[in-house]
Amino acid sequence: MNKNKMILVSILVVSLVLPVMLSETQPVSAVYYGSVDFTGRVTIKTSEDAISGVAVKLLEDGVVKCTDTTDSNGNYSFTWTIVRFKLYTMKIEKSGYRDQSTWATFPSSTHNKDFEIDGRVALFMWASDATNETVMEEYGDYLVDYEGFSDILYREDQEIWEDSIDDVDDLETSDSLVFLYVIAHGDTTGGSDWANGGDSMVCQNTEDNMDDAILSSEFCDKIECLESENIIVIIESCDSGDFVFEYKKPSRASEDIFIIATTYYEHPDDYLAVMWFGDNYTYWDANDPPLYNSYGGAFSYYFFDNLANDYSENIAFSNANSSVGPYSATYFSTYLNKTQTQVCQLYDNLDTQWFG
DSSP: OOHHHHHHHHHHHHHHHHHHHHHTTSOSSOSSOEEEEEEEEEEETTTOOBOOSOEEEEEETTEEEEEEEOOTTSEEEEEEEEOTTOOEEEEEEOTTSOOEEEEEOOSSSEEEOOEEEOOEEEEEEEOTTTOOHHHHHHHHHHHHHHHOOOEEEEEESOSOHHHHHHHHHTTOOTTOEEEEEEESEEEEOSOSOTTTSOOEEEEOSOTTOOSSEEEHHHHHHHGGGOOOSOEEEEEESTTOTHHHHGGGSGGGTTOOOEEEESSOOOSSSOOOOOBOOTTTTOOOOTTSOTTTTOOSBHHHHHHHHHHHTTOOHHHHHHHHHHHHHHHHHHHHHHHSOOOOOOOOEEEEOOSSOOOO
């Protein structure tokens, strides 16, 4: 084959292959040109519930030309004039969620595009003599109203705690934010060597029924069933530190998690978690029910208060830890005749800041 024929063949091959290559990555141009009405709906991927407050944007050659925010039904709409030789993309954004982008072409003057967004799922598990439903629902309402959570599960005195994790698994995806909160009675199985010793143990039911305990090692194993790469956990109980120390083991070092244990862990010493009774320090005594004037766990009271003041989860932890220290020291010395301060533990292996 002579040189000229080789050139002609090369040009022919490129002319046939190049459009295919481009079509797999981006549209070459729009089909329809002129005014286009854009409509659509944004929903939660697992539940198909509408989600409000999502910014839906049209970009022309990378420049934002139109934006609308979804209403309470998840709907958006806007109009833009499409012109030749421009590339168009649509993008959705909502604070705390992952952005999504897609190339757009227009066969007509109307363009309907729906989006699915990964939801935020929270689970509250508690023993009924450690806190109450009113407190849990107040925290849950905060997550829904101010942090965009789509699903809140409440489980009181749950007999089989693993079922609750499975319920979360049904609602979450790999890009979901999952928030797990457990408040109950705590103890240890023994052993001060956290790398090789015993577990922290949370008794999910009341003290009258402590058979179905949540061991720190079993809990950490179980939540590996979750797809999410963004998990935040709070364990509010006495002797709960091993829930954090589990993630300092080399075998768990790569797991994506932000986990708080509200006390230390070492046997045979007891590390106690105090309850919140208000600034007036009206603690319960032997003649009062355990929840007399109680607002649940003291650490969580401070932690959620910090979140409500727009602090990140890391700063909320630091501030709550600083606040619960002197509060607990007063309680221990005054009512238990102990010289002790509640010290909380944190392990943070997440890339993203989710609050604040």
